[in-house]
Amino acid sequence: MGKFEDYGILAEQYYVENQLPISAIAKKLHLTDKTLHDWKIKGHWEDKRKDYLTSQCSCNKNLYELVRLLTEKAVAEIRTNGNYPDAAALNFIGKMADKLPKIKNFEENEVNELMTKLSEKENTKNEDMKLKIAESINAKLMGMGES
Numbered sequence: 001m002g003k004f005e006d007y008g009i010l011a012e013q014y015y016v017e018n019q020l021p022i023s024a025i026a027k028k029l030h031l032t033d034k035t036l037h038d039w040k041i042k043g044h045w046e047d048k049r050k051d052y053l054t055s056q057c058s059c060n061k062n063l064y065e066l067v068r069l070l071t072e073k074a075v076a077e078i079r080t081n082g083n084y085p086d087a088a089a090l091n092f093i094g095k096m097a098d099k100l101p102k103i104k105n106f107e108e109n110e111v112n113e114l115m116t117k118l119s120e121k122e123n124t125k126n127e128d129m130k131l132k133i134a135e136s137i138n139a140k141l142m143g144m145g146e147s
Contacts (some may be wrong), residue, residue: 003031004039016048019135046062053134067096 007029014020014028015036022036040046070093074085084090 001079007031008039008043011039012043012045015040015045016052019138020057029066032046039130049135056134063096067093067100075078075109 011025011031014025015022016109021059022033022040025031026033045081070085070089074089074093077083077085085093
């Protein structure tokens with residue numbers, strides 16, 4: 001078997017989902033930077049990373065919306081009929097209620113900080129800025145773990 005068959009999928013996952021730089025992946029897998037750059041180009045890893053980060057942001061937005069709708073529905077039901085939602089819905093709302101403000105606050109601070117840093121650079125494109133912000137937020141959230 002060749003190097004790609006042995007390490008290709010793992011290297012792509014490190015790059016796309018974990019946002020590790022090529023140099024870190026090379027060290028981790030004992031491969032050369034050139035080999036990984038070749039795989040990155042052939043496998044369209046940059047596009048996959050952008051798609052992954054976009055889907056992560058979309059997922060967060062959808063999660064915010066779901067919690068908001070469930071909460072509004074629960075409050076309306078309690079006010080009109082005096083009926084409380086089932087235990088599973090209350091449990092979900094409770095778990096998310098603690099996490100969403102922390103994540104939202106973190107994301108806002110991270111975006112503001114990174115926008116300030118990146119706007120100081122002259123030749124930075126808007127799409128590059130968005131990708132760097134999404135990568136940074138995702139990388140830090142991945143390291144947060146359960147609280």
